[in-house]
Amino acid sequence: MGRGYMGRIMWVDLSSKKISYENIPDEVYEKFLSGYGLAAKILYERIPPGADPLGPDNIIAFMSGLLTGTGSVFTGRWMVCAKSPLTRGWGDANCGGDLSPAIKKAGVDGIFITGKSDKPVYLVVDDQKAELKDASNIWGKDCYETEDLIRRELGDEKAQFKIACIGPAGEKLSLIAGISNDKGRYAARSGLGAVMGSKKLKAIAVRGKAKIEPNNPDQVKDITRKFNKSLDRADFMMNLMGNRLFRIVGKMTRTGSTMMRQPGDLWRLILKKYGTMGITGMSAENGDSPVKNWAGAGFKDFPLDRSSKISDDALLKYEVKKYGCYSCPVRCGGIMEVKEGPYPLSESHKPEYETLCALGSLCLTDDVYLLMKMNDMINRGGIDSISVGGVIAFAIECYERGVLTKEDTGGLELKWGNGEAMLKLLEKIINRDGIGDVLADGVKRASERIGKGSEQWAIHAGGQELAMHDPKFDPGYGIAYECEPTPGRHTIASYTWQELMGIDRFFKDAEPLKMVSSKKDRLDPKVRMKNQVLNSKMMQIINGVGMCLFGMGCGPKTPIFEWLNAATGWNKTPEDYLVVAERIETLRHSFNVREGIKPKDFKMTGRARGEPPLEYGPHKGVTLRSEEAQRLFYEAFGWDPETGKPRKEVLEKLGLNEVIKDFYG
Amino acid sequence: MAKVRIKIAGMIDRKMLNRVFDEEVKDGIRVKELFEHLDRTQTKGQNYFKRFLKLPSPPVILINGEQMELKEALNSQVKDGDEIALLMPMAGG
Numbered sequence: 117m118g119r120g121y122m123g124r125i126m127w128v129d130l131s132s133k134k135i136s137y138e139n140i141p142d143e144v145y146e147k148f149l150s151g152y153g154l155a156a157k158i159l160y161e162r163i164p165p166g167a168d169p170l171g172p173d174n175i176i177a178f179m180s181g182l183l184t185g186t187g188s189v190f191t192g193r194w195m196v197c198a199k200s201p202l203t204r205g206w207g208d209a210n211c212g213g214d215l216s217p218a219i220k221k222a223g224v225d226g227i228f229i230t231g232k233s234d235k236p237v238y239l240v241v242d243d244q245k246a247e248l249k250d251a252s253n254i255w256g257k258d259c260y261e262t263e264d265l266i267r268r269e270l271g272d273e274k275a276q277f278k279i280a281c282i283g284p285a286g287e288k289l290s291l292i293a294g295i296s297n298d299k300g301r302y303a304a305r306s307g308l309g310a311v312m313g314s315k316k317l318k319a320i321a322v323r324g325k326a327k328i329e330p331n332n333p334d335q336v337k338d339i340t341r342k343f344n345k346s347l348d349r350a351d352f353m354m355n356l357m358g359n360r361l362f363r364i365v366g367k368m369t370r371t372g373s374t375m376m377r378q379p380g381d382l383w384r385l386i387l388k389k390y391g392t393m394g395i396t397g398m399s400a401e402n403g404d405s406p407v408k409n410w411a412g413a414g415f416k417d418f419p420l421d422r423s424s425k426i427s428d429d430a431l432l433k434y435e436v437k438k439y440g441c442y443s444c445p446v447r448c449g450g451i452m453e454v455k456e457g458p459y460p461l462s463e464s465h466k467p468e469y470e471t472l473c474a475l476g477s478l479c480l481t482d483d484v485y486l487l488m489k490m491n492d493m494i495n496r497g498g499i500d501s502i503s504v505g506g507v508i509a510f511a512i513e514c515y516e517r518g519v520l521t522k523e524d525t526g527g528l529e530l531k532w533g534n535g536e537a538m539l540k541l542l543e544k545i546i547n548r549d550g551i552g553d554v555l556a557d558g559v560k561r562a563s564e565r566i567g568k569g570s571e572q573w574a575i576h577a578g579g580q581e582l583a584m585h586d587p588k589f590d591p592g593y594g595i596a597y598e599c600e601p602t603p604g605r606h607t608i609a610s611y612t613w614q615e616l617m618g619i620d621r622f623f624k625d626a627e628p629l630k631m632v633s634s635k636k637d638r639l640d641p642k643v644r645m646k647n648q649v650l651n652s653k654m655m656q657i658i659n660g661v662g663m664c665l666f667g668m669g670c671g672p673k674t675p676i677f678e679w680l681n682a683a684t685g686w687n688k689t690p691e692d693y694l695v696v697a698e699r700i701e702t703l704r705h706s707f708n709v710r711e712g713i714k715p716k717d718f719k720m721t722g723r724a725r726g727e728p729p730l731e732y733g734p735h736k737g738v739t740l741r742s743e744e745a746q747r748l749f750y751e752a753f754g755w756d757p758e759t760g761k762p763r764k765e766v767l768e769k770l771g772l773n774e775v776i777k778d779f780y781g
Numbered sequence: 782m783a784k785v786r787i788k789i790a791g792m793i794d795r796k797m798l799n800r801v802f803d804e805e806v807k808d809g810i811r812v813k814e815l816f817e818h819l820d821r822t823q824t825k826g827q828n829y830f831k832r833f834l835k836l837p838s839p840p841v842i843l844i845n846g847e848q849m850e851l852k853e854a855l856n857s858q859v860k861d862g863d864e865i866a867l868l869m870p871m872a873g874g
Contacts, residue, residue, distance in 0.1 A: 354795070379837050383873060386792050395871050397799040398790035402841045403848065404872040415846035415866065420788045421801045428797035590872045612872045615838065669873070734841070734848040 118329025120186045120683030121145050125158070126224045126246065128239055130315050131172055131231030135246045140225070146686065146696075147771065149660025150182040150225045152208055153700040155197035158228065159206075160703055161774055165710050169201035170289060170314035172232040178280065178320060179226040180219040181662010184443075185328035187336040188679040189344065190667025192216050192442030194280075194297070195659060200306040201314075202291045202503075202558060203578045205708035206601045207306030208659075211280075212441030212449070213297035215322065216662050218278035222246075222324035229317060238266060238281075238319040243326070251318040258496035259283040259296040260463075266321050281319035282309045283498025288548045289313050290556040292503035292581070296495065300465030301441065301449075304500035305580065306602060307558075331685030339678045346672035347445060350381055380616050384670035387448040390428050392469035396476065397427035399469070403589040403734030405477040408532065409509035410575050410586070410723045413733020414477065422482040426472050430484055435466055446670060452488065459489035467491035467501075470606075473584035474505020479512060479538060486535035490542055497546035503558055504545060506581030508538055510559045511551070513573045514566060526550040571721075578603035578718040585610070588726050588735040591639060591745070592648055598742060599749040600652065601704035603718040607665050609651035611644055616669030619647050619654065622677075623690055626650055639738065641745035649752040653697035660700065699770040702753060702762050706775045709760045715746055783808040783861040787819065791840070791869025793829055812842070812865060813855040833867050841868045 119142065127136045140154070148157045155177040167173035176198040183191040194216035200207025219227060222241045229239070236251035254265050262281045270277055279297065286293035286309030293309025294302045312318075330336045386394045399405040400414035400423035408417045424430065434454050440447030450466035471491050475481060494501045514520040515530035522529065526544070528537045528551075544552025555562045559574035559581055575582055577597045583606030587594025592610030600608050613619075620626035627646050637643050658668060661680060668674050677690050688696075719742070722728070726739035750757040754766030767776045782805045790799045802823070806815055816830035824830065833840050834855075842854035843866040849857070859865070 379871070382792060382837065382869075383871065385795060386797075386871070389795065390797065392873070394792070394797055395869075395873070397797070398868050399872065401788060401790055401866055402843070402868040402870060402872075413846055415788075415843055415864065419801070420790055420799055420866070424790070424799035424801075427799065585872055593872075610872070616873060666873075733846045734843055736847055 117331055117685070119145070119685055120328070120330045121150050121182050122220055122223055122225050122326065122328070124224055125226045125228055126241070128227065128229045128246070128248070129231040130229060130233040130237065130248070130317060133248055137224070145182065145684070148700060149657065149696060151179050151195050151662055152197060152659040152704070153656065153696070154225060155179050155195070155208070156206070156700055156703045156707070159197060159199070160707050163199055167199060169199045169204060169311060172230070174199050174311055175228055175230045176308065176311045176315070177226050177228045178215070178219060180216045181660065183661040183663065183679055183683055185217045185220050186330040186679070186683045187333060187340055188683070189340055189443050189445055190664045190674065191662050192444060193662045193664055194219060194303070195662070196295055196303045196308050198308050198311045200308065200602070201310050202307035202580050203603060205578070205711050205713045206704045207308055208602055209294065209303035209305045209308055210607065210659065211295070211297055211301050211303040212444070212664060213301035214442050215278045215280050215297050217328070217442050218322040218324065220328050221326050222322050223326040227320065227322070229315065232314065233316040236316045236318050238321065239317065240270065241320065241322040241324070243324040254318050255287060256284065259498050260299050260496050262319055263299055266319055270321065276323045277321040278323065279319055279321045282312045283496055283546070285497050285499040285546050285556070286310055286313040288556070290499060290545070290548065291561065292500045292507070292556065292558045293498055294500045296498055299463070300495040302495070302500070304502065305605060307500070309498050330683040332682045335682035336679060339675050339682060343672065343675055344445065347670070350384070350671045354381060354385055380618065380669050380671040383616055384446060387446050387666060387670065390432055391448040391450055391466055393431050393467055393472055394428045396469050396472045397424035399473065400477045404585055405473045406582070406584060406586050407477050408480055409478060409513045409573060411730070413730065413735065415733055418477050418480055418482075423477060425482040426476045426484050426487055431466065431488070434488065439465065441664065444664065444667070446666065448666065454485070454488055457485040459485050461488060461492050464488065464492045465495055470584050471501035471505070474502050475508065475538065478505050478509040478584070480533040481535040481538060483535045486539060490539055493539070493542055493546065499546055502583055503581040504542065506575060507545065507555045507559050507562060508541055510562065510570070510574050511541065511555055514570050519566060519568045519570050520551070524551055572723065575721045575724050576604060577720045578713070580604035582720065582724055586735065587720070587724060587740060588738045591641065591740055592644060592651075594720065594725070594740050594742060595641070595648055595745045595749055596652070597720055598718050599746050601701070601708055608655045609648055613665070613669060614644065614647045614651050617651070617654065618673060619651050621673050622654065623650055623694065625691070639741060641741055641748055645745070645748045645752065649749065650694070653694050653701060656697035656700040657693050660696070695770070698753065699772065702755070702766065702770055703772055703775065705753070705755060705760070706762060706772065709762070710778055713760065715750065715757060715760045782806065783859055783863070785815070785859055785862070786864040788864070788866035788868070789829060789833065790866070791833060791836070793832060794827070798829065806859060808861065809858050811855065812844070812857050812859060815859050815865065816867070830867060833869070836869065838870050841870050842866065843868065
């Protein structure tokens, strides 16, 4: 009888070219699930403290999720974990696409790669057979060409192999390089493309025939059937009544000042029709999007009549087909074709909100053709669109302030809104050409090289560029940016995610989601901290099972725990799973502490905190209470707010004996 | 009369509505009355402004770029040259 997971992992040593398998005991899955959890357990134990992230001792793990392929939906995420060369601590990134089920069908829950090859290689896993192949003829190619060449070499006309690869940015060890799957889905963050590049690993190509067996397949199917029905019902009601539904259902469910669940229904509609790019216009205006390298405000610097040019219908007209990740009923992605304008494109993934904001609102560019072209270049070149947008905005500010000159930029006039210059700069960054070499490792390192006070315009936390959600709009994002083991990330926890998920539907201990006032309460870290911590823990479960965060926040309550119990045969309560989540989070955090990272090291650049506060716009006069928030978050997890070290009794409760040994002897 | 710039952005009736336009209204009317006026003159009976105010998460209202508490914003008096934005509060993606 199966348990949803495969019970073993693959090891590939690129130095010795040895490939082996390791069985994982059942109790490890019960304690850590799969995905980030299982990877954290293995990487904590086997990456030597202080290891060079770009050296042979770093281990990069390609993980599937525990629920992937079991018959559940929204559970097609694959993940990559390693020591991050960008933050020099725990690194992970998360991606949709089609790789996750392929890993499990190859009979493993994860592929762990260590060592360093002396020449470019790619890994082929064909069911039970795995081998390293020469990648000399692929090295230097972009991510689209790489997939095509590998398929040609493997005779894979039916595209059965699922491929993850790096582009030139990863090869050139850009610390903001990502890993591409299916020509444009990205495990972009933490700079893990550079880890692949350092190992001279161009790609992995995986297919298999293994059966993924849940413990109780009928029960899993039944839960899925009911959940799909609830999604259909919600769609039907929205079609019938549109937004009027919110008013009626809202009145039925509202008690006192309770925040209602229905934001998820609206979010699902936006995702289904537009994808995340649907919100670019309104986000620039309402204060969610950072504008002008975090120093401006949409209403003045990038108003709605400009931001709407790179949002919703302005892009939707180029979508020729919808794109959905494995097991997704929403399908928020899209494939674009652009026949008109200066930059024709075909078979190009639709830009996400993050990309449009990072290159648009942040740099004051509203040329939709340029942005679609740059999105395509990013997907081909293999670089993180959030970070590269952040570093371009930083370079523009340096230029506008005279810290960078035309001589430094190789003749580029890096002025706000000069999209043509941005496009040329992007090319230079991907290829580490001239000024691009200075910028290719992110804003923190670029400002260290440029100097002249530029560090105040380098917006990051712990070395990683912040995602495109201003924490002064939703302070929950700020807590995640500064407190989570991977800083600067938006797909973990926030007030928005609490509401979209309806976090108070899942746990007895949750506080009813209260409406917070837009000015005063919103900035008080105590107001939502309990649910912020629950949201953070929930994310550990979501990543352990390979679920999409959007799937958790699209209206009807997602039966994640019901699926887990049916797939594994466990009989755990949501509160039991919270202990698992706390273990995973504390272990990822401990990885950082062992590397010498202190809580203050993840402090956001002052401008993002509102230090000094902005003088106009929705965040005028707003300064976040970040220190207080970090202290409350750390205390909730039992971590010392000064040193970051988890308390011994917390580690004992969680059974993290390796960590106890490291920190307490 | 007061000339004001109106911005409305968000999803309504399965369509993203991002509109910017100018409107002349009686000087000194309250924002709530302005929205009622706009529903009569601009939304062809669709009552977008009224419906935005009833979204599950309360909308963001900016007056001259500054965020205000909902009640406070609705009771504010409109004056010539004001810019009033009614926006969906979504912050995901």
